[in-house]
Amino acid sequence: MGTFEKTPHMKTIFHLICIGYAVTAMAQNHGHSGAKPLSYPNIPGYTTLKTDLHIHTVFSDGNVWPNIRVMEALRENLDAISLTEHLEYQPHQADIPHPDRNRSYAIALQEAADHDLLIIHGSEITRSAPMGHSNAVFIQDANPLVQQKAEMAFVEAQKQRAFVFWNHPAWYAQSPQGTPIMSDFQLNLIKKNQLHGIEVINSLDYAEESLALALEHDLTIMGTSDIHGLIDWDYTEKGNHRPITLVFAKEKSKEGLREALVAGRTVAAYNELLVGREAYLVPLIQNSIQITSVKYIEGTQVLEVVLENGSSSDLIFENAMTYSFYSKPSVFTVTAGSSETLRIKTLATLAQMTLELRALGAYVAPRKHPVVSWDLRVGQ
Numbered sequence: 001m002g003t004f005e006k007t008p009h010m011k012t013i014f015h016l017i018c019i020g021y022a023v024t025a026m027a028q029n030h031g032h033s034g035a036k037p038l039s040y041p042n043i044p045g046y047t048t049l050k051t052d053l054h055i056h057t058v059f060s061d062g063n064v065w066p067n068i069r070v071m072e073a074l075r076e077n078l079d080a081i082s083l084t085e086h087l088e089y090q091p092h093q094a095d096i097p098h099p100d101r102n103r104s105y106a107i108a109l110q111e112a113a114d115h116d117l118l119i120i121h122g123s124e125i126t127r128s129a130p131m132g133h134s135n136a137v138f139i140q141d142a143n144p145l146v147q148q149k150a151e152m153a154f155v156e157a158q159k160q161r162a163f164v165f166w167n168h169p170a171w172y173a174q175s176p177q178g179t180p181i182m183s184d185f186q187l188n189l190i191k192k193n194q195l196h197g198i199e200v201i202n203s204l205d206y207a208e209e210s211l212a213l214a215l216e217h218d219l220t221i222m223g224t225s226d227i228h229g230l231i232d233w234d235y236t237e238k239g240n241h242r243p244i245t246l247v248f249a250k251e252k253s254k255e256g257l258r259e260a261l262v263a264g265r266t267v268a269a270y271n272e273l274l275v276g277r278e279a280y281l282v283p284l285i286q287n288s289i290q291i292t293s294v295k296y297i298e299g300t301q302v303l304e305v306v307l308e309n310g311s312s313s314d315l316i317f318e319n320a321m322t323y324s325f326y327s328k329p330s331v332f333t334v335t336a337g338s339s340e341t342l343r344i345k346t347l348a349t350l351a352q353m354t355l356e357l358r359a360l361g362a363y364v365a366p367r368k369h370p371v372v373s374w375d376l377r378v379g380q
Contacts, residue, residue, distance in 0.1 A: 054224030060085035082122035130183035165197030170207035223268025
């Protein structure tokens with residue numbers, strides 16, 4: 001067979017054919033595997049669900065199609081998401097008109113049909129301060145929520161058994177001081193059982209004042225990405241994972257998730273930052289750390305303890321015991337997915353002891369870290 005020289009025209013055709021084969025292969029291998037799958041342990045009596053209940057697509061002011069949000073969630077091993085499009089703010093409406101405000105949910109539901117991902121129907125009620133922004137999730141129909149008066153939107157959400165939480169109350173564009181202001185509007189919503197939660201972590205921001213309001217008014221503690229662009233660009237490529245709400249449910253189901261949110265069994269998580277009530281945060285950290293070895297260095301009273309971190313959060317600890325460490329500072333980190341060895345000077349040979357560590361990356365109240373303990377038996 002003779003040889004031939006590729007002309008520029010033939011090179012272009014050849015290039016297009018290669019692209020066609022590549023696209024076909026991608027379509028045939030369509031999947032949702034990827035980097036950064038998130039993992040957090042169950043706690044006694046409950047299943048830990050990894051959720052992001054504040055997400056946007058092109059059906060409000062986001063930049064991606066709803067099925068991309070499903071794919072991102074599956075890559076990160078999330079258990080539930082909610083596409084909470086702005087009801088009142090529709091910047092893409094000239095290009096993507098959608099009189100049915102349930103369209104985003106319907107597309108996501110179809111994409112997730114073959115996967116074990118809960119798609120929670122939700123919308124964002126968007127108003128100026130002091131009303132602010134709120135998410136209503138577990139709704140049945142978004143269309144009746146498009147009301148001229150904000151009060152009526154919350155009444156409709158309540159009729160639909162929605163779980164409603166206050167979005168980014170410390171956002172400086174909404175509160176110039178960068179701190180949340182609990183107005184009469186929010187107080188009345190709480191009184192009427194129309195407001196149930198509050199974001200303490202939104203996107204990159206943690207507001208301890210929002211945590212204080214959650215504890216004062218018995219609101220569920222929430223953490224969300226409020227993502228508008230790509231998760232990869234905004235988080236993964238920067239070495240972060242998205243902020244999520246860990247929800248401790250009796251079962252993995254929509255009703256199980258809703259019941260746990262209403263009951264306030266949550267922890268907001270963002271990288272090494274964990275925020276929640278002590279009743280749930282402490283067992284989460286306890287179960288995140290596995291003690292794989294407890295033994296004395298031969299001929300000494302120095303106890304070696306190996307800690308393995310099975311969670312996706314780096315855990316920062318400070319020694320809270322009367323015993324001191326050998327060859328290690330009192331503050332240390334057990335990186336996500338790795339192990340760390342402590343050498344404890346017990347001053348005598350003990351058969352058992354209690355390891356007590358203050359979790360510095362965790363908050364049960366503004367600037368208050370919990371002390372977490374593990375019962376150790378030498379030789380385990």
